[in-house]
Amino acid sequence: MxxxxxxxxxxxxxxxxxxxxxxxxxxxxxxxxxxxxxxxxxxxxxxxxxxxxxxxxxxxxxxxxxxxxxxxxxxxxxxxxxxxxxxxxxxxxxxxxxxxxxRPMFRPTGVGRLASHVAANHAADGNPVAVRADSIVAAVDAPKVERIVDNLLANAVKYTPAGTEISIRVERANGGVLIAVDDRGPGVPEERREEIFDIFNRGGEGSTKTPGTGIGLSLVAQFAALHNGRVWVEENPGGGASFRVYLPAEQTASARAPR
Ligand SMILES: Nc1ncnc2c1ncn2[C@@H]1O[C@H](COP(=O)(O)OP(=O)(O)OP(=O)(O)O)[C@@H](O)[C@H]1O
Ligand SMILES: [Mg+2]
Incomplete structure (x- = not known):
């Protein structure tokens, strides 16, 4: 046998x-x-x-x-x-x-203001960053959302030609908050749009020339998950990548300063 x-x-x-x-x-x-x-x-x-x-x-x-x-x-x-x-x-x-x-600490936070504040830190990085942010106050963990926005903006700067515009939008969507970071770089090919959120997955040949660890997007995904939210990437209609984060965060009346 x-x-x-x-x-x-x-x-x-x-x-x-x-x-x-x-x-x-x-x-x-x-x-x-x-x-x-x-x-x-x-x-x-x-x-x-x-x-x-x-x-x-x-x-x-x-x-x-x-x-x-x-x-x-x-x-x-x-x-x-x-x-x-x-x-x-x-x-x-x-x-x-x-x-x-x-242990995430969900506190009323001005998410639009937080995004503008993080975008200002990237102002000198070589790409203009346009911010369109509704004044939304939602119960989120502010330091984690800061890291989400910071990682997405750092990637947009890193993977797109210097001088091209990056934009960040913060808006209400389905009772929660949608954060979108759009760039004019090479975009992410369809077959890689899931795997790039895995730790150490640097998504192909081109990125091996660019320094990085492949940790950033996996943290974005895990921080979004701490909010019961999610992150994904689409093609930017104008060419480039459009990274979207949806946080089903309850919206409240008053905000805490981002920091
Ligand atoms: N805006 C973008 N445009 C095109 N490709 C991107 C973009 N953002 C991320 N990627 C691809 O996704 C991969 C994973 O990104 P991730 O942020 O996790 O790691 P990294 O940028 O390589 O390193 P680090 O951990 O230092 O951020 C990148 O290596 C790159 O191939
Ligand atoms: Mg990165």
Missing amino acids: ASRTRARCRRRDGCACAHARDGPGHHRFDDLRDNILSTVSHELRTPLTSIIGFSLTLKEHGSEIADTTGAEIVGHLNEQAGKLDRLLSDLLDLDRLRHGSI
Whole structure:
């Protein structure tokens, strides 16, 4: 009688686990950890190298450098440190989400005002950002919605040609709030419109030349889910991508300042 044997684990590190190779749950966390280690160490290196280089220049030539050049160098240092800060926040959030230790705090928030505030932080990034925001007050977790908008705007800036317009809309829809971030970049091909929300999925050849970890959109999806909402991407009718987030958030009368 033919017997079915399970395919043995074939990890090269001598793993003797009882899971079937490629079976459900097999080394999921090991794989996640390996992915995090390789992606993050790669993404850490670039800003760290810049910080080391710029700070060394200041240390060795600080007294000879003109004020304007010094200010420029400090600006670069600040920008690179911001990238590290952002990466660290993403990792901490991933960890908290994985452990289920994020408890969203839904408070009345001016969502349009919040979006304008985040858009203003991207004003110097090289693309004009147009904001069309209804004055909506809804019960959301403001820091999470800030991260959603920030990640979508950061992507729009990163994946579209400099100078092309990005727009963000915040409007009422089906008793909740719809946030749409539209750009004029290459858009997302139909066959990739779901997978890009998976962690570490960077969606194709082109993006491998662009720095990134593939964490951003998975966080957007998980933060939307904390609100019982969802995120998806469509083709922008004018060409480019249109990322949409729907939050079925209850609308209230008074707002808390975004921060
Ligand atoms: N506005 C956009 N236009 C075109 N492609 C996009 C856009 N936003 C995201 N993508 C695609 O989706 C992929 C996943 O995006 P995600 O934000 O998760 O990761 P990332 O930008 O590569 O890295 P990071 O974690 O640093 O944000 C990107 O690598 C890119 O291929
Ligand atoms: Mg991103």
